[in-house]
Amino acid sequence: MTEDYIQLQNRIVELEAKVARLETTLLLMPDVYRFQHLQKLLAAGDFREADQETIRVMLSITGAESLETITPNDVRAFPCNQLQAIDKLWTTYSQGKFGFSVQGQMYQEVGGSIDTTIAQDNSVIEKLGLLNGWRLNNKWQKCDELDYTLNAPKGCHPSRWWNSPFGSKMTNYFFNRLITCEIST
Template structure:
């Protein structure tokens, strides 16, 4: 229903732009007359309501007082429960940190036909030393290389991942520093928001994230930085997420607008208005370049591909026919665009690395003004899912 109403307004906008000046004037007069009639109707109805309230003031006062009392009681109960949950969450986090505060050395003896040793901040695999405190992109690359090496020795992809995860989990149980690192990576990159203290489950998610984490290194971004994306690159590198979100929207608008056919009615849309048609003509190369920059500087936390992975896991696709409002709401809940059963205001968008995975970018998908609750154009997301 929501999509149908949106489409009607779009078609109406296109129709208005095609009218002559005289036709627009006639329509304006008609609309003014209609507004006046609605105004008079509302005015008369308001007078009747006021007269009724005056005649029945005592009864209405009693009802309002009762409703207010119930509301205050319900609000107090809600605040009490929310506070109790908040305290429990803090206790849960403390229980994890209590086990991960003391740095120690780690030694892992794997059964890979060779030994795997993790010493303190380093992982030594076949003579290759990996620093676990370096950027996750480098750690992920080393894990993928190890998986390929194990596959060459006869392991399947699944068995290689399982073998690495099992050894990491075993030592994480013994050594707090590795455990803390694994949980940090899990919280940063995993799309699974369910809290767990199971080391093997966390280790598997970390290895899985490393396998999927495949953006290129900074040396491959020469073309990106020297093209349309220099400012975006600088903003993301400086962790200015809000400014980068706006710059992403600007880049998409400028490139897509230039790609639209001369006869396209979307060329007449107001500046900075976004439609799924813009994303359909945005060159795939540009879409992937923007995505890689977000992945690179957020350590895989933000970007189109992260949003796609969450959307697909929840059952969403690239066809509006199959994407229910329930899927949209679940997606909004998971990426932090919804809270307590409702869409957040734009001012509540959390521009920080501590926000949920897939939280950004968002601005180019908004139908709403910045003073309103977020109204996401899921047609745009569906186009991205089909093209990224």
């Protein structure tokens, strides 16, 4: 190989990386200001703070004041494109390890479906919790006890969003929304 050819190959790799970054940024175009801080946190690998920021973003989308005031109806009406944007950021910056689509896919792998969300089948959620690190020794872990690095189990994050006063009922509603929006496939 000639040196010119090697330089050309290196330039192509650089351009591909720039295109990938641009594609991720363009994903945010519908609401760039809403997602910009989340993107920066995830790009920096600050998954703990990104988890908190995910809640802030979701609150701004629903117009709710706090996680405790988001209702199942809010979840049912959550815009699919907004969920896709949040998910794309998480999956991109976690190398495909975290994100709503990862969680939704895992939910389906342990037997979850539209039917189990409607039936409010908590056994499926418990199976998922064992698989993604949310449950240990038959107990739900507190979010502060979770690992916020890439060493965390697959599908562990975002995790704080799932802490709702509606409990597993809200979890079932949210998985229903992920499946309906085709984010878990």
